[in-house]
Amino acid sequence: MKSVFKKLFLTYTFIYTFSFFAQAESYQISLLTCDPGDEIYSVFGHSAIRIIDQETGEDIVYNYGTFDFNAPYFVVKFTQRTLDYMLSVTTFDRFIYEYQYFQRNVREQVLDLNEEQKLEVIKFLKINSLPENKLYRYDFFYDNCATRIRDLFEEVLGKQLKWNEINDPEEKSFRDLIDEYVYPLPWYDLGIDLALGSVIDAKASEREKQFLPDYMEMAFERASIEGDGPTRPLVKSQRVILEFPERNLSGSLFNPYLIMWLIAIIFMVITYLGYKRKRLFVGFDVTLFGALGLIGLLVAVLWFLTFHSQTKWNWNILWAFPGHLVLVYGLLKKNASAWVRKYLMFALIMADAAVVFWILGWQSFHPSLIPIMLVIILRTNFLYYNYEKSKSSIKLK
Structure with a gap:
């Protein structure tokens, strides 16, 4: 009798383990990086996570950069930093439509995660997207659409994730990093310099630079995973999803x-x-x-x-x-x-x-x-x- 139960247990364990990994194998997880737009809220670009279930064809995007324009006292809350941002879930087609409409480039980095890591990422995002968890207090430098994704992978991968930072990086302050994006938009540049204080003249570490989607994209390209087999790059492949002619931001005399x-x-x-x-x-x-x-x-x-x-x-x-x-x-x-x-x-x-x-x-x-x-x-x-x-x-x- 004991041998029968032992066989049943081993069979069940094998089937469960096989189905677990087979399910994970069908998923593809990637980082989407979107180029800057012309509006102040889009001038620094955007990041999101794409998950494709290759068995069912489901193609969804998890987006930490959304907020409710119709929230009561929106302007006051936005100014005071009491406006909550949220993790929203949408289809890839609906997500990409906005960038197609505004002609903003979008790139994709497919991540080389093992089966267990994929399921952990999906579990993390599903729990995070629950109504009681999806809201968070946005901070431009330390808690935004890019840093939330970075923190997610640091949480899931732990010490297995190696950023492989540049040995002798160029020193840049937070203000320098902002200026790279708003320099062609002098009135935005002036407004930001008027509103933000001396704290943003501090030097940003390589990890802190990842608050900007472009810098996080470069960090992902350098990163690797080790400890679960041969060390491998975090990014397995990358491609351009949308590409448009470079925008010509000609200067105006009214500057x-x-x-x-x-x-x-x-x-x-x-x-x-x-x-x-x-x-x-x-x-x-x-x-x-x-x-x-x-x-x-x-x-x-x-x-x-x-x-x-x-x-x-x-x-x-x-x-x-x-x-x-x-x-x-x-x-x-x-x-x-x-x-x-x-x-x-x-x-x-x-x-x-x-x-x-x-x-x-x-x-x-x-x-x-x-x-x-x-x-x-x-x-x-x-x-x-x-x-x-x-x-x-x-x-x-």
């Missing part, structure tokens, strides 16, 4: 560099005329410091009232300071106020400090801001020495 220098020239001219005619032309300063105060208010909100780690320690606040709005009030008063001159000296010191911070490398500011900082230094100097005299002459009249 921050030209605009900022035009503003600087205008203020140089009115300062010269003001010196000659003994006038302040305070309307220009009201516009300038009003705009700077509003920018400073945004910087302060992003620094102190949101959960973004990258908007902290933003020294743009030295030249774009919310208190400049109070200066606007002082400049509009008919009678001179002693505090206005003191504030002008404070604003001058703050602008000078911003230049020092830049030179010392404590934070890299956008190059188009050079003329604006020069204007602040010029006008605070001019107003400091002429404010009370000009207001007194108006009062005497």
